[in-house]
Amino acid sequence: MTKPRLSRNSLATLAAGITAPAYDRGAVSAGIVHLGIGAFHRAHMAVYVDDLLADDPSWGIVGASLRRPDTKEALEPQDGLYTIAVRDAAGTHPRVIGSILSVMDANSQREDLLALMADPAIRIVSLTVTEKGYCHDPANGELDEKHPDIVHDLAHPGAPKSAPGMLVEALARRKAAGIAPFAVMSCDNLPNNGQTAKRIVTRLAALRSPELGQWVGNVAFPSTMVDRIVPSTTDADRAEIAGLIGAEDAWPIMTEPFTQWVIEDHFPSGRPAFEKAGAQMVKDVEPFEHMKLRMLNGSHSTMAYAGYLGGYDYIAEVMGDGAYVKLIHGLMTEEVMPTLDMPGVELGAYRDQLLERFRNPALKHRTWQIAMDGSQKLPQRLLGTIRDRLKAGQGIERLALGVAAWMRYVTGVAEDGGEIDVRDPHALKMHAIAADAGDDPGALFDGLVALTEVFGTDLAENGAFRASVVNHLENLFDLGVRASVAKVVG
Ligand code: CS2
Numbered sequence: 001m002t003k004p005r006l007s008r009n010s011l012a013t014l015a016a017g018i019t020a021p022a023y024d025r026g027a028v029s030a031g032i033v034h035l036g037i038g039a040f041h042r043a044h045m046a047v048y049v050d051d052l053l054a055d056d057p058s059w060g061i062v063g064a065s066l067r068r069p070d071t072k073e074a075l076e077p078q079d080g081l082y083t084i085a086v087r088d089a090a091g092t093h094p095r096v097i098g099s100i101l102s103v104m105d106a107n108s109q110r111e112d113l114l115a116l117m118a119d120p121a122i123r124i125v126s127l128t129v130t131e132k133g134y135c136h137d138p139a140n141g142e143l144d145e146k147h148p149d150i151v152h153d154l155a156h157p158g159a160p161k162s163a164p165g166m167l168v169e170a171l172a173r174r175k176a177a178g179i180a181p182f183a184v185m186s187c188d189n190l191p192n193n194g195q196t197a198k199r200i201v202t203r204l205a206a207l208r209s210p211e212l213g214q215w216v217g218n219v220a221f222p223s224t225m226v227d228r229i230v231p232s233t234t235d236a237d238r239a240e241i242a243g244l245i246g247a248e249d250a251w252p253i254m255t256e257p258f259t260q261w262v263i264e265d266h267f268p269s270g271r272p273a274f275e276k277a278g279a280q281m282v283k284d285v286e287p288f289e290h291m292k293l294r295m296l297n298g299s300h301s302t303m304a305y306a307g308y309l310g311g312y313d314y315i316a317e318v319m320g321d322g323a324y325v326k327l328i329h330g331l332m333t334e335e336v337m338p339t340l341d342m343p344g345v346e347l348g349a350y351r352d353q354l355l356e357r358f359r360n361p362a363l364k365h366r367t368w369q370i371a372m373d374g375s376q377k378l379p380q381r382l383l384g385t386i387r388d389r390l391k392a393g394q395g396i397e398r399l400a401l402g403v404a405a406w407m408r409y410v411t412g413v414a415e416d417g418g419e420i421d422v423r424d425p426h427a428l429k430m431h432a433i434a435a436d437a438g439d440d441p442g443a444l445f446d447g448l449v450a451l452t453e454v455f456g457t458d459l460a461e462n463g464a465f466r467a468s469v470v471n472h473l474e475n476l477f478d479l480g481v482r483a484s485v486a487k488v489v490g
Contacts, residue, residue: 170182
C-alpha cells in the first residue's frame with residue numbers, strides 16, 4: 001500500500017510515537033527569512049526554532065533557495081513539514097519539524113522574497129549560503145568586486161542574484177520605508193562569520209551609495225558558531241523514513257545526535273529565546289568558531305582528501321583505518337590544540353568527542369561531499385593554523401599533508417587513474433594548473449599556491465611551507481596516499 005505524503009492532513013495518521021509539532025501551526029507567523037534552506041539549516045536552526053514556537057509563535061521561518069527550486073518542490077506539497085532523523089548506533093529517531101512555513105525560490109519569486117525581507121515582521125535574516133555564497137575572497141574575507149554575481153547586482157540592484165545583493169536590496173528598501181533593519185545572522189562555516197558578512201554586505205551597499213553603506217554599517221550582524229554533521233539524504237534514507245513515520249517525505253534530513261549553536265547576543269530588533277532551546281548566548285563567538293573550524297573542519301577536510309584518495313567513501317570508514325585515526329588525533333593534539341586559546345574548554349575532551357562523532361557508524365557522511373569547494377574551505381580550516389605555527393617556528397607535518405592531499409585531489413585523477421568529480425568554483429582553473437604540472441610535484445605546488453584567493457601571498461613565499469607540502473606530494477605520487485599517511489604517523 002502506498003503511504004500518504006507527509007503534510008498537514010496526514011499528521012494525524014503518522015506512526016505511533018513520532019514527535020510532531022505540538023503547537024498550533026496556524027497561529028505561527030513569519031519572523032525569520034532564511035537564505036539557503038538546505039539540509040544543514042533544516043537539521044539545525046529550524047529545529048531550535050521548532051522547540052520555541054509554542055512559547056512565541058511570531059518566529060516562524062520562511063526559507064529561500066537562491067540557486068535551485070528543489071527544496072521548494074519537495075516541501076510545498078508537505079506544507080513545509082519534513083522529518084529530521086537522528087542516527088546513531090542504537091538506531092534512527094525521527095521527528096517531524098513544523099517551523100518552516102513556506103519555501104521561496106529566489107529565481108522565480110525574487111520580488112516577493114524581497115518584499116517579504118522588507119516587511120517589518122521580519123526581524124532576522126539568517127544565512128547558510130556556503131562559503132562561496134559570500135562572493136568574497138576567502139584569503140582576506142573582502143568582497144570580490146569582480147565576482148560575476150556582484151557585477152550583475154551592481155548593474156541591477158533591484159533584481160539581485162547573490163546573497164549579499166539580496167541583503168543590500170532588502171535593507172535599502174527598509175531604509176527607504178523608514179523600517180528598522182533586520183539582524184543578519186550568518187550560520188556558515190566562516191571565521192568570524194558575522195564580521196565577514198558585515199564587511200561584504202556593507203562594502204556592496206557602499207558601492208551602491210555611500211549613504212546606504214553608512215546605514216548598513218550600523219546593522220547588527222551577530223556571529224554564530226553552528227555545529228551538526230548533516231550528510232546528504234539518499235533514496236535509501238527516504239525509504240527508511242517512510243517506513244518509520246508511515247508517510248512519504250520527499251526530503252527527510254539525516255543527522256547525528258550532537259548539536260551545538262553559539263550565538264553572539266546582538267539582536268536590536270529582537271530574537272527568539274534561543275537559549276531555551278539549548279543555544280549558548282555569548283558576547284564573543286570568535287574563539288568557538290576558531291576552535292570548531294580548526295579542530296572539526298580541519299580534520300574533516302584532511303580526512304576527505306586523504307580518505308577519498310585512499311578509497312574510503314565515508315568518514316566512518318576512514319575512522320576504521322588506524323593510521324588515519326592516528327593522523328587525525330595527532331593533527332588535533334600536536335598541531336591544532338596548541339594554537340587555540342579557550343579558557344574553560346577542555347580541548348582534549350572536545351577532541352575525543354569529535355573522534356567519537358566521526359566514528360558514528362550510522363552516519364553515511366561521504367568524503368566526496370566534504371571535499372567539495374576546498375578552495376573556499378582551506379584558508380579557515382588548515383591554512384590559518386599553518387600560518388600561526390610557521391610564525392612560531394613550529395612543525396606543520398600533518399597539516400601540510402592535508403594541504404598536499406587537497407592538491408593531489410584537485411588534479412582530478414584518482415590513484416587508480418580514474419576521474420575524480422572535483423566540485424569547486426575554481427575546478428577548471430585548478431585542472432589546467434594540474435595538467436601543466438604533469439607529474440612534477442614541485443610544479444603542481446607552485447601552480448596551485450599561486451591562487452592568491454586561497455593562499456594569499458605569504459604562503460607562496462614561505463620555504464618551510466613549500467618544503468613540507470612538496471615532500472608530501474612526492475610521497476603521494478610515488479607511494480600512494482595510504483603509505484604516505486602511514487609514513488607520517490610512524
Ligand atoms: C563539513 C561540514 O562538508 C563539510 O565541509 O566539514 O559541513 C561539517 O559537517 C559541519 O561543519 C559540522 O558542523
